[in-house]
Amino acid sequence: xxxxxxxxxxxxxxxxxxxxxxxxxxxxxxxxxxxxxxxxxxxxxxxxxxxxxxxxxxxxxxxxxxxxxxxxxxxxxxxxxxxxxxxxxxxxxxxxxxxxxxxxxxxxxxxxxxxxxxxxxxxxxxxxxxxxxxxxxxxxxxxxxxxxxxxxxxxxxxxxxxxxxxxxxxxxxxxxxxxxxxxxxxxxxxxxxxxxxxxxxxxxxxxxxxxxxxxxxxxxxxxxxxxxxxxxxxxxxxxxxxxxxxxxxxxxxxxxxxxxxxxxxxxxxxxxxxxxxxxxxxxxxxxxxxxxxxxxxxxxxxxxxxxxxxxxxxxxxxxxxxxxxxxxxxxxxxxxxxxxxxxxxxxxxxxxxxxxxxxxxxxxxxxxxxxxxxxxxxxxxxxxxxxxxxxxxxxxxxxxxxxxxxxxxxxxxxxxxxxxxxxxxxxxxxxxxxxxxxxxxxxxxxxxxxxxxxxxxxxxxxxxxxxxxxxxxxxxxxxxxxxxxxxxxxxxxxxxxxxxxxxxxxxxxxxxxxxxxxxxxxxxxxxxxxxxxxxxxxxxxxxxxxxxxxxxxxxxxxxxxxxxxxxxxxxxxxxxxxxxxxxxxxxxxxxxxxxxxxxxxxxxxxxxxxxxxxxxxxxxxxxxxxxxxxxxxxxxxxxxxxxxxxxxxxxxxxxxxxxxxxxxxxxxxxxxxxxxxxxxxxxxxxxxxxxxxxxxxxxxxxxxxxxx
Numbered sequence: 001x002x003x004x005x006x007x008x009x010x011x012x013x014x015x016x017x018x019x020x021x022x023x024x025x026x027x028x029x030x031x032x033x034x035x036x037x038x039x040x041x042x043x044x045x046x047x048x049x050x051x052x053x054x055x056x057x058x059x060x061x062x063x064x065x066x067x068x069x070x071x072x073x074x075x076x077x078x079x080x081x082x083x084x085x086x087x088x089x090x091x092x093x094x095x096x097x098x099x100x101x102x103x104x105x106x107x108x109x110x111x112x113x114x115x116x117x118x119x120x121x122x123x124x125x126x127x128x129x130x131x132x133x134x135x136x137x138x139x140x141x142x143x144x145x146x147x148x149x150x151x152x153x154x155x156x157x158x159x160x161x162x163x164x165x166x167x168x169x170x171x172x173x174x175x176x177x178x179x180x181x182x183x184x185x186x187x188x189x190x191x192x193x194x195x196x197x198x199x200x201x202x203x204x205x206x207x208x209x210x211x212x213x214x215x216x217x218x219x220x221x222x223x224x225x226x227x228x229x230x231x232x233x234x235x236x237x238x239x240x241x242x243x244x245x246x247x248x249x250x251x252x253x254x255x256x257x258x259x260x261x262x263x264x265x266x267x268x269x270x271x272x273x274x275x276x277x278x279x280x281x282x283x284x285x286x287x288x289x290x291x292x293x294x295x296x297x298x299x300x301x302x303x304x305x306x307x308x309x310x311x312x313x314x315x316x317x318x319x320x321x322x323x324x325x326x327x328x329x330x331x332x333x334x335x336x337x338x339x340x341x342x343x344x345x346x347x348x349x350x351x352x353x354x355x356x357x358x359x360x361x362x363x364x365x366x367x368x369x370x371x372x373x374x375x376x377x378x379x380x381x382x383x384x385x386x387x388x389x390x391x392x393x394x395x396x397x398x399x400x401x402x403x404x405x406x407x408x409x410x411x412x413x414x415x416x417x418x419x420x421x422x423x424x425x426x427x428x429x430x431x432x433x434x435x436x437x438x439x440x441x442x443x444x445x446x447x448x449x450x451x452x453x454x455x456x457x458x459x460x461x462x463x464x465x466x467x468x469x470x471x472x473x474x475x476x477x478x479x480x481x482x483x484x485x486x487x488x489x490x491x492x493x494x495x496x497x498x499x500x501x502x503x504x505x506x507x508x509x510x511x512x513x514x515x516x517x518x519x520x521x522x523x524x525x526x527x528x529x530x531x532x533x534x535x536x537x538x539x540x541x542x543x544x545x546x547x548x549x550x551x552x553x554x555x556x557x558x559x560x561x562x563x564x565x566x567x568x569x570x571x572x573x574x575x576x577x578x579x580x581x582x583x584x585x586x587x588x589x590x591x592x593x594x595x596x597x598x599x600x601x602x603x604x605x606x607x608x609x610x611x612x613x614x615x616x617x618x619x620x621x622x623x624x625x626x627x628x629x630x631x632x633x634x635x636x637x638x639x640x641x642x643x644x645x646x647x648x649x650x651x652x653x654x655x656x657x658x659x660x661x662x663x664x665x666x667x668x669x670x671x672x673x674x675x676x677x678x679x680x681x682x683x684x685x686x687x688x689x690x691x692x693x694x695x696x697x698x699x700x701x702x703x704x705x706x707x708x
Contacts, residue, residue: 008035009382023397037086056149088173113140118187137192138259155270164274177282198226217543238459242544257299280341285451307341319578345379346391357390367692371644422637427488437510469510475574492520509535526562602632605654641697647687665699
């Protein structure tokens, strides 16, 4: 994948004055970014109801009724600019209903095709005051027929403008943020009869997964799939029936992926081929909503890609950084390509007050993402528009300081760095992502989209609350990083990242653990690895059936298997909130890390403290931060080594670095060209608050530099 051609930003022609389109496109081109993205919304261009001549409705793409609808003029300007384009034509365009993601008469005239909840009521999507409406049930044949009509209209515009046909359209968005959005808990969706009636898609899914009704592991025997109804309540306790609930979650992913694949085939039937199909995930916590990214990647087809939408606060917190880093690590572990399809550039309000989006925040957020393996960014939004402010340029194209971040980033990655696409983040230890453990969390989560509030509570399994294992998963990443190291995600279901390359792996203990995870861990330990498990001893597989963990007859604090070993601590260690981690927990994880020699170890070179106003007023107070809020991520290829050093403190700090791979040499600052000597593998760097420094590593390799 050519990341340089994907780096881009969003310009929404229908939300800006056509007089400003040339200026906006020129500003974007001047940054060195290669791609402009835009929604092309059905409801935006709809000016009349459907009839025999206009099956998708009367549509205005020429600006006859409003110059802002002149898509064809905008596309001509894009072609003249030399930019590539990501054409985001819905049909639904989730969260964009204020400007007509899809026609209102689809909702008003067809309530039977909408998402239904557990009480058989149509449910609401995003809470948008101007259009409080329902969401289409993705596989309903009425909805899909309307999709076919709309994509036939857009296909006539897309096909002659494809890059492969001499044009400029290189990517097609197979709908935006395909999900059940706000209404996406276990019971909120999707009980539409097309899914759950006898012989519906739910039963098709079960047949596809199990083959025969007698193989369904729900604790009772079924003569036919049609006998099986989905769950319509969250239990207080769960056990042998775990798979019944987990399958309902998995079925929703199956629906979304089938929808994406259907849209892709519609495009292909219209002659839209030789293009990169993509889709994007809205910013939910993957641990609370375990939507399978690899499933979406398969759905968009060979050569297709999936991206994640990153939106954080206007002053990136340590929690916000780790949330973003964990998602990227999971993407690195399970996908062919890691990128952000929407990356916050501005904020969701016009009246900003004190919530300004500074250029240094945008720079820090971008570099944190790049450090953790994000290969390309599409900034959202490039310009101000309704409900959006402090973008890199105004709605008329006036430049703001943050525009420089968009300009410097491609220059840094594709001019200063040699072979950006070949660089790979180097990790020190692994943390296991086990899907059933996180499904246990998701079953009881009443609001999965509240990604700062991970659910802990019902349903209880073997006396363990749902959410505890997911909370431990989140906390372990911070505890490893607070010890100056980096942890990778390993997902045994998708072993793109081999577990055997790490000397130590951490497993958040859970009463339920997938068979693929169990088998991978046995191989890992027998091959010489050390597994550290915190929390309850796993007793069930993904079907809720009793099974022995690692083949051991009972729970043990320590065990040898082959040439490796298991270390088990009954209590969790990672349950604290970010920046409130106990020093004892940090020290305990540091003890387990033991003699590991990380690629780069980072520690504060001196104590970090600051004086600030007391919360609520009333004088000053001194803050001594004893935790290590520095991150060092080394990226390596055959020809290049690049080191990202991140300062998460709210004060400038000096960090001591110990580089495993270099005995003597130099760090070359890629922003300033300043040179910092490395002696005996050590050096000190000085980094401003909430900032990231990027260095080329030059020097003689240490004798033991090769990774395990």
